[in-house]
Amino acid sequence: MNEYFEQQKELYGDNYGFNISEIINKPYDKDLPSKLYDPKKPMQNRMTDIGPPHFFQFLPPVIQRNHGKWKHHEIVQPGVIKYVSETGETCFAVRCGSARLITTDLIREIAEIADKFCDGSVRWTTRNNIEFHVETEGQLRALLDDLNGRKFPGGSSKFPVGGTGASVTNIVHTQGWVHCHTPAIDASGVVKAVMDDLYEYFDSHKLPAQVRIALACCLNMCGAVHCSDIAILGVHRKPPLVEDDRITGVCELPLAVAACPTGAIRPISIDTESGGKKKTVRVNEEKCMFCGNCYTMCPAMPLADGEGDGVAILVGGKISNRISAPKFSKLVIPFIPNEPPRWDSTVKIVRNIVEVYSSSANKYERLGEWAERIGWERFFEKCEIPFTEKSIDDYRLAYDTYHTTTQFKWSIHTDNL
Amino acid sequence: MNEYFEQQKELYGDNYGFNISEIINKPYDKDLPSKLYDPKKPMQNRMTDIGPPHFFQFLPPVIQRNHGKWKHHEIVQPGVIKYVSETGETCFAVRCGSARLITTDLIREIAEIADKFCDGSVRWTTRNNIEFHVETEGQLRALLDDLNGRKFPGGSSKFPVGGTGASVTNIVHTQGWVHCHTPAIDASGVVKAVMDDLYEYFDSHKLPAQVRIALACCLNMCGAVHCSDIAILGVHRKPPLVEDDRITGVCELPLAVAACPTGAIRPISIDTESGGKKKTVRVNEEKCMFCGNCYTMCPAMPLADGEGDGVAILVGGKISNRISAPKFSKLVIPFIPNEPPRWDSTVKIVRNIVEVYSSSANKYERLGEWAERIGWERFFEKCEIPFTEKSIDDYRLAYDTYHTTTQFKWSIHTDNL
Amino acid sequence: MADVKKHDTPMCDELKTGNWPSFVDDLEQRGLAGKQECLDLLGQLELSYKHKETHWKHGGIVGVFGYGGGVIGRYSDVPDKYPSIAHFHTVRLNQTSSKFYSSAYLRKLCEIWDYRGSGMTNFHGSTGDIILLGTKSNQLEPIFYDVTHQLGTDLGGSGSNLRTPAGCIGKSRCEYACIDSEAICYDLTQTFQDELHRPAFPYKFKFKVSGCPNDCVAAIARSDCSIIGTWKDDIRIDQSAVQAYVNGELKPNAGAHSDRDWGKFDIQKEVIDLCPTKCMWMEGKDLKIDNRECTRCMHCINIMPVALRPGVNTGATILLGAKAPILDGAQLSSLAIPFIRMEPPYDEFKDFVGKIWDWWMEEGKNRERFGELMQRQSLQKLIKMAELTPIPQMIKEPRSNPYVFWSAEEVEGGWERDVKAFRSRHAA
Amino acid sequence: MADVKKHDTPMCDELKTGNWPSFVDDLEQRGLAGKQECLDLLGQLELSYKHKETHWKHGGIVGVFGYGGGVIGRYSDVPDKYPSIAHFHTVRLNQTSSKFYSSAYLRKLCEIWDYRGSGMTNFHGSTGDIILLGTKSNQLEPIFYDVTHQLGTDLGGSGSNLRTPAGCIGKSRCEYACIDSEAICYDLTQTFQDELHRPAFPYKFKFKVSGCPNDCVAAIARSDCSIIGTWKDDIRIDQSAVQAYVNGELKPNAGAHSDRDWGKFDIQKEVIDLCPTKCMWMEGKDLKIDNRECTRCMHCINIMPVALRPGVNTGATILLGAKAPILDGAQLSSLAIPFIRMEPPYDEFKDFVGKIWDWWMEEGKNRERFGELMQRQSLQKLIKMAELTPIPQMIKEPRSNPYVFWSAEEVEGGWERDVKAFRSRHAA
Ligand code: SRM
Ligand code: SRM
Ligand code: SRM
Numbered sequence A, B: 001m002n003e004y005f006e007q008q009k010e011l012y013g014d015n016y017g018f019n020i021s022e023i024i025n026k027p028y029d030k031d032l033p034s035k036l037y038d039p040k041k042p043m044q045n046r047m048t049d050i051g052p053p054h055f056f057q058f059l060p061p062v063i064q065r066n067h068g069k070w071k072h073h074e075i076v077q078p079g080v081i082k083y084v085s086e087t088g089e090t091c092f093a094v095r096c097g098s099a100r101l102i103t104t105d106l107i108r109e110i111a112e113i114a115d116k117f118c119d120g121s122v123r124w125t126t127r128n129n130i131e132f133h134v135e136t137e138g139q140l141r142a143l144l145d146d147l148n149g150r151k152f153p154g155g156s157s158k159f160p161v162g163g164t165g166a167s168v169t170n171i172v173h174t175q176g177w178v179h180c181h182t183p184a185i186d187a188s189g190v191v192k193a194v195m196d197d198l199y200e201y202f203d204s205h206k207l208p209a210q211v212r213i214a215l216a217c218c219l220n221m222c223g224a225v226h227c228s229d230i231a232i233l234g235v236h237r238k239p240p241l242v243e244d245d246r247i248t249g250v251c252e253l254p255l256a257v258a259a260c261p262t263g264a265i266r267p268i269s270i271d272t273e274s275g276g277k278k279k280t281v282r283v284n285e286e287k288c289m290f291c292g293n294c295y296t297m298c299p300a301m302p303l304a305d306g307e308g309d310g311v312a313i314l315v316g317g318k319i320s321n322r323i324s325a326p327k328f329s330k331l332v333i334p335f336i337p338n339e340p341p342r343w344d345s346t347v348k349i350v351r352n353i354v355e356v357y358s359s360s361a362n363k364y365e366r367l368g369e370w371a372e373r374i375g376w377e378r379f380f381e382k383c384e385i386p387f388t389e390k391s392i393d394d395y396r397l398a399y400d401t402y403h404t405t406t407q408f409k410w411s412i413h414t415d416n417l
Numbered sequence C, D: 001m002a003d004v005k006k007h008d009t010p011m012c013d014e015l016k017t018g019n020w021p022s023f024v025d026d027l028e029q030r031g032l033a034g035k036q037e038c039l040d041l042l043g044q045l046e047l048s049y050k051h052k053e054t055h056w057k058h059g060g061i062v063g064v065f066g067y068g069g070g071v072i073g074r075y076s077d078v079p080d081k082y083p084s085i086a087h088f089h090t091v092r093l094n095q096t097s098s099k100f101y102s103s104a105y106l107r108k109l110c111e112i113w114d115y116r117g118s119g120m121t122n123f124h125g126s127t128g129d130i131i132l133l134g135t136k137s138n139q140l141e142p143i144f145y146d147v148t149h150q151l152g153t154d155l156g157g158s159g160s161n162l163r164t165p166a167g168c169i170g171k172s173r174c175e176y177a178c179i180d181s182e183a184i185c186y187d188l189t190q191t192f193q194d195e196l197h198r199p200a201f202p203y204k205f206k207f208k209v210s211g212c213p214n215d216c217v218a219a220i221a222r223s224d225c226s227i228i229g230t231w232k233d234d235i236r237i238d239q240s241a242v243q244a245y246v247n248g249e250l251k252p253n254a255g256a257h258s259d260r261d262w263g264k265f266d267i268q269k270e271v272i273d274l275c276p277t278k279c280m281w282m283e284g285k286d287l288k289i290d291n292r293e294c295t296r297c298m299h300c301i302n303i304m305p306v307a308l309r310p311g312v313n314t315g316a317t318i319l320l321g322a323k324a325p326i327l328d329g330a331q332l333s334s335l336a337i338p339f340i341r342m343e344p345p346y347d348e349f350k351d352f353v354g355k356i357w358d359w360w361m362e363e364g365k366n367r368e369r370f371g372e373l374m375q376r377q378s379l380q381k382l383i384k385m386a387e388l389t390p391i392p393q394m395i396k397e398p399r400s401n402p403y404v405f406w407s408a409e410e411v412e413g414g415w416e417r418d419v420k421a422f423r424s425r426h427a428a
């Protein structure tokens, strides 16, 4: 057996997940839970704290053999990376876009492809793309042909190949209207619309650098859009409703009050119809910045509103430490209305930013590096984005974003002075 | 008469200060106040809101003729700048160091020099140096010789020439123990000691760029040391005493309480010896950061302490917008004891920073630009300044100084890891 | 065809066209193949597209016995219209380190999920978990028994506990990996199963592990404790490969810019001038690096992977406190430990984690992320509690305000002072 | 020799040596020539050197009739030892714009001060005033009459009022001056005499005027309202003078680096590469500038003053809010108006000042500097109150947090919402 795996096994004793095929290969026994689980003795037969299976078992053989021995790589075409090992072995990784929200049937199809070409192994990337691995050029071609042929009935690709190098790769995103209770926008629908439009940048290497797009459907930012080249963010714009009728039943009022970062919520007593008193809260609407934290703590304070909610665009963030340090994304468009099903304005605006960036930035220059180099006044000018006071910080660390120099460029904003 | 001056006159009507020699040339009448001022009728003969005389009247003739017409300049030697006008006229400015704290006798001597060489005109710079202006090379030599010969009895120069170009010019400073009630250090004495030591950098152009040193004797920073290449700052390190006996007599307690930025002061009542109650305040010493703001508001809370007080050194600030934006100075040495009369440690440390900077920075690179280019870890290493947690920000905007990247250099601080 | 009811979803249907994989088509197909949940979900989504509002209720607390997380309760607010998704809880499962799976594993998972849930998943959630999207309360215990006994997989985190750690692909495929991000991710997940399942923290806590400063798992932006590989010695240089790049035999950045004509590769312009510390230069045909000035940004290595490789004296930089904006604003992680060896059993690292957790559990307020505690109580406090040494690498720049705290012990003569003695020198 | 008493000041005496002008010698000489105050001051300073503590009491409130500032009260806390400086108040006088004086003016000032004060001065105070250092309370009114009637000069500011504005030498001697800093300084000092003398503000307020972005009066760091000259058109280039620099006929930076061998001037390295926006290049022998990309940092002009000059379409950039650290930390001024003409009578500018003062006087807390109000109430509020247009030049970068305020009017349908209608779409 593989030395590395043996060492790992030694470290963790005979942990349950180290012989995973034994478990997996048993047929699924639907009745097992009812055999093992007794609600009266919940600890009986309960297996806890086992964690995930050890990853090594799932690696394709070529990767098992060359784990830790890779020497260099080359992206042979968009979506296909060739890895060369110190042992001389090579491996091709093929990256396919994915909607992330996928069904068991699609997973079965993925498993089928993995069996056909990849010794049954497949992986997902940190941005939810699917990666298949093959060892030879021949297998590579066959795999690519196969993937190419797989389409959904509506015509979309099941496994579009791309997302490597200087491209737009998959959009990291969140639940949206498909599963969450706090979203201001949908996630899956917006992502589909934007990626359809930017598809030509997904399967090519024609941008100055990678452009990472992320989406989060509310300010909780589960999509971690705070450090993306382009961020699509769901925002509310109406203060929470307060359901006096049920608030004491469903919330701890002090927690709701404490939840507000701006101190906009205060407890009050109101008269009930029956002449008694009832506790509830009131929101000082002038102080509300629509963060939704009160709703997180209290179901009787919903913010969602078809007219109020929509998309904000932030740009210029990055994560890698390459050349410049990681940066936050910055808010450049405070609001675009929700336009289901294809969010046309959002799609248009995102494409425009990508294109202006693409035509103006230097090679290797990330979007935020470009904006900083040309100056934000020039960014707004070039992208023809109207500048509004909404882009000016007024939160805790705002002072550090004030412009404390006479160095600035003349732009469309100053031409009339 | 001069066109410019006529225009100015027109703008301000016949403002009192527009014919200043008429007033000045009258002999000083010591008895005038007693003739004019009657404490019972204070408004009688009172002249108010006249402001300063119009500057134009004091300019040397060559400057009056060429006001607004200067074309370019050349620093012909340290301390001597030659200006060339569009009219073809030239003017030499000679800059002399000054202690700033000067007596009427020294001012008379300055007046004498001005009369001798400069048509009676002289000026002070924004950094308290003295500038004389002459028109010809011949006058220049004569002036320089004259200045050179003037010494105080102890041997120091009365009018050392220098402070231009890539030099250390005069230290902007404050009152210290000569006049203020809140200082943690002296001002004039420290400045004298540091300038004596750095004199070779005052009368030469051998630094990579100008090095501006400032001193403030307490955190009020009247010397505006917050944006200097090198800042010498007086700091307290013991919390205020509270004089229970007299506090209510001399302070408004609520103002004292409100003055504290960290909320360290709370009002209390204590028992008096006579069995009654007395209001006073207590300081939560753990929360005190020795800013002295309580003492500013309340004389019964003195901070000054011979052992507690001393010097902090900040570096890397700048004001000009040249190449990089203005920057704050940063605290690199939190404390050096007060060592009157010559503050030897402070002097040594300042010189060391100047010398390491001078030997390592690029041409035109200000101290802060240099430190940022090489990295602060390297700055501390090169200057052999021990890094302490005191240099880490923990005030309002601290987060923006945290290091949020993996980009850093190995240095003496990491060599043992 | 199974006995299912398809809703009229004209707006959703518009998302079937275009080249990007259509989740609508996928769901509809799965629905038509027998999963009413998929069709009801599309129906409810259509309603959301109409109202421009979510139709999920504020989550309720559901879970499995003895665990305080791993399940997100969810109920439809239009259950009458879409009864199959009236309950629609998600189950989070610990993903494998670098998200490799066998087809057998996936099929078994699908069997379980078709039987007990909606047939819909997220591969993967933003934190990294496998997300099983939508099931009923009474299925939760059975699912737990199924995944543990029959899939060898445990639940992930939610609530105020540790979340499933995540890592980049690291040594499995990447030549840049300075640490074994997969092994570390596995070890942390196993070591801290208790913290993962039984909420004892003030709020959530995330580990992420990247093998090098390219940070492909976004550790620095998305984890309370970011573990990022780095090296202490010199970048390894193969000078003949450098020449191969210069001569155009090898593609810069491994071909990442292949679809645009950027002109001939220019090592000066594209590598040396872009080096953030300007610590590289050519000496004749040789590329030279002043490694002590290098900040290991990866740029030169990314551009010429055949010629340059990270050093061999490797370990990790540890940064702390990244988080999304709620409440105090977003944070990136801040440097705590510049270099630490990361070899199993990672004792030094785990000791460190123990210390910061102790501090946080002691001092953290309810729903206060670790990064917010750092901001509230200061880096100095972190240094003290974690027994670190203050070094300049921890900060971007020294403080510019002079508001330094001193303790009585540090000050000559302490803080005890005598008003009378003072006034004997200074008349009031 | 006058009848004076010299104290034993061994420590102070050590400050007589060295090349820098010795204030000790100066004071001692003046003292021996008849000014006991100078000798007493040295005596008390010696005591401070011994105790390492100041010997001045907390200032008392003294002044002249009808004015709320201009005098700083000061009393010795060892008056018995040094009786001549028992009272030692300072008087601040409005300096002239660029601090030029005639010898006659200075002599008269000395006469007044020898007669009514200590004979010691600061030329000048940090704010810019002439500081007359040390007099007695009963001399204040006479001094006021003297300086106004016999010196044509008024008191400066102190307390919560406008302070004497200050400016750089500007057009008197500097070829870079884009605005007439001296005239502006004079005008503001005259226009706002009332604000200068009668405290009506929450705290102090300072104007400073620099003719160009070199900012020789430190306006951006030291004034609540910083007025800094700039230009809108192109940098003027004399190509033959450029060549003279290239050929070494003219000294770079006007000779500012003359005492060290920095090698031959290299226009590429020393000018073009250091341009922060990289908007310069050589085209053959010609230096080219893409002026729209220039941020007017002055570097190239500073290096080649004979060849390059600011444009001729000039005005000022207005920045607001600089201050020292008390209480909220130091601030640099922040950009409010990118470009404004500054021609007498400066009406547009003064209107603007009126608006920001109104806001500050309305909303500022006691001892809240203007910059702190801006931070507390936001740049948005400044924009509103000063009727400015929000432009990107006002900020370093757009906000990274998403915490945007909206008003009801901006939002479709306003903020009135109906719980019932909401719940009719969404079951609770
Ligand atoms: C597969 C994946 C890791 C994984 O464990 O899943 C991965 C794989 C590689 N990354 Fe990455 N990165 C992956 C997510 C990331 C992320 C995380 C993210 O986007 O959320 C980042 C940080 C992004 C950011 O800065 O905003 C990331 C920043 C990089 C960089 C720095 C690029 C830059 O210009 O800043 C490199 C270097 C490069 O591209 O030359 C890199 C380089 C690489 C290399 C070349 C490393 C190697 O030798 O194997 C791999 C192929 C790159 C390619 O696609 O062109 N990887 N990489 C992830 C693929 C995501 C996807 O499906 O598209
Ligand atoms: C499922 C997931 C989004 C997704 O579509 O992938 C998710 C979904 C939710 N997140 Fe998240 N978060 C998810 C990853 C994240 C991430 C990204 C990450 O981990 O890399 C972040 C940003 C990073 C961070 O931790 O700060 C994130 C920051 C939040 C926050 C804000 C936390 C903060 O300190 O700012 C909240 C609000 C809260 O905790 O109350 C939140 C809360 C929520 C809740 C539980 C909603 C709530 O208010 O209680 C969401 C449940 C949605 C649902 O119905 O399924 N979620 N959440 C992700 C977890 C899947 C997984 O386990 O793999
Ligand atoms: C006389 C004075 C103005 C006044 O109204 O009194 C003045 C005069 C000149 N300054 Fe200045 N500056 C004067 C204070 C300043 C200040 C203010 C300060 O230090 O408090 C600054 C900002 C300092 C900072 O950034 O920290 C200042 C930053 C500059 C710069 C930018 C230098 C840089 O490298 O950043 C230049 C350009 C240059 O030196 O080429 C400049 C250039 C000049 C020129 C060349 C302008 C001209 O053509 O006349 C003058 C001679 C420079 C010289 O001394 O080498 N002046 N100059 C001030 C002399 C102070 C002194 O006694 O030493």
Ligand code: SRM
Residues within 6 Å of the ligand: B173, B174, B175, B179, B180, B181, B182, B220, B221, B222, B223, B224, B296, D059, D072, D074, D090, D092, D122, D124, D125, D126, D127, D128, D129, D130, D131, D156, D157, D204, D206, D222, D223, D322, D323, D324, D325, D326, D327, D369
């Ligand atoms: C005389 C002078 C220092 C000097 O030696 O030159 C001075 C002296 C005092 N300053 Fe100052 N400040 C002087 C210029 C400054 C400057 C520099 C400037 O104006 O360019 C600053 C920093 C810039 C600013 O305004 O922020 C300055 C920031 C302060 C502060 C802190 C203000 C803040 O908002 O942070 C205080 C404290 C206060 O106001 O309570 C202060 C308070 C004081 C007091 C009145 C002491 C007090 O606590 O009441 C000092 C009286 C000393 C004395 O006994 O003579 N002084 N003060 C300067 C005024 C001379 C003049 O009129 O020309």
Ligand code: SF4
Residues within 6 Å of the ligand: A174, A175, A176, A180, A181, A182, A183, A184, A216, A217, A218, A219, A220, A221, A222, A223
């Ligand atoms: S970003 Fe907000 S709405 Fe979207 S999944 Fe996360 S918590 Fe839910």
Ligand code: SF4
Residues within 6 Å of the ligand: A239, A240, A259, A260, A261, A262, A263, A264, A265, A283, A287, A288, A289, A290, A291, A292, A293, A294, A295
């Ligand atoms: S949405 Fe945010 S700001 Fe508004 S009331 Fe709720 S918690 Fe406060």
Ligand code: SF4
Residues within 6 Å of the ligand: B174, B175, B176, B180, B181, B182, B183, B184, B216, B217, B218, B219, B220, B221, B222, B223
């Ligand atoms: S800095 Fe402090 S001690 Fe010095 S003069 Fe100003 S207020 Fe007084």
Ligand code: SF4
Residues within 6 Å of the ligand: B239, B240, B259, B260, B261, B262, B263, B264, B265, B283, B287, B288, B289, B290, B291, B292, B293, B294, B295
């Ligand atoms: S010195 Fe400053 S921090 Fe300390 S008690 Fe006084 S006001 Fe508060």
Ligand code: SF4
Residues within 6 Å of the ligand: C168, C169, C170, C174, C175, C176, C177, C178, C181, C210, C211, C212, C213, C214, C215, C216, C217
């Ligand atoms: S973070 Fe580094 S080691 Fe990990 S996959 Fe990315 S490039 Fe490779």
Ligand code: SF4
Residues within 6 Å of the ligand: A323, C274, C275, C276, C277, C278, C279, C280, C289, C293, C294, C295, C296, C297, C298, C299, C300, C301
């Ligand atoms: S890794 Fe980055 S900093 Fe280091 S030599 Fe390469 S480009 Fe320069």
Ligand code: SF4
Residues within 6 Å of the ligand: D168, D169, D170, D174, D175, D176, D177, D178, D181, D210, D211, D212, D213, D214, D215, D216, D217
């Ligand atoms: S600020 Fe500009 S105009 Fe004024 S003196 Fe300095 S260089 Fe000349």
Ligand code: SF4
Residues within 6 Å of the ligand: B323, D274, D275, D276, D277, D278, D279, D280, D289, D293, D294, D295, D296, D297, D298, D299, D300, D301
């Ligand atoms: S003034 Fe500064 S920004 Fe403008 S061209 Fe010259 S060096 Fe470049």
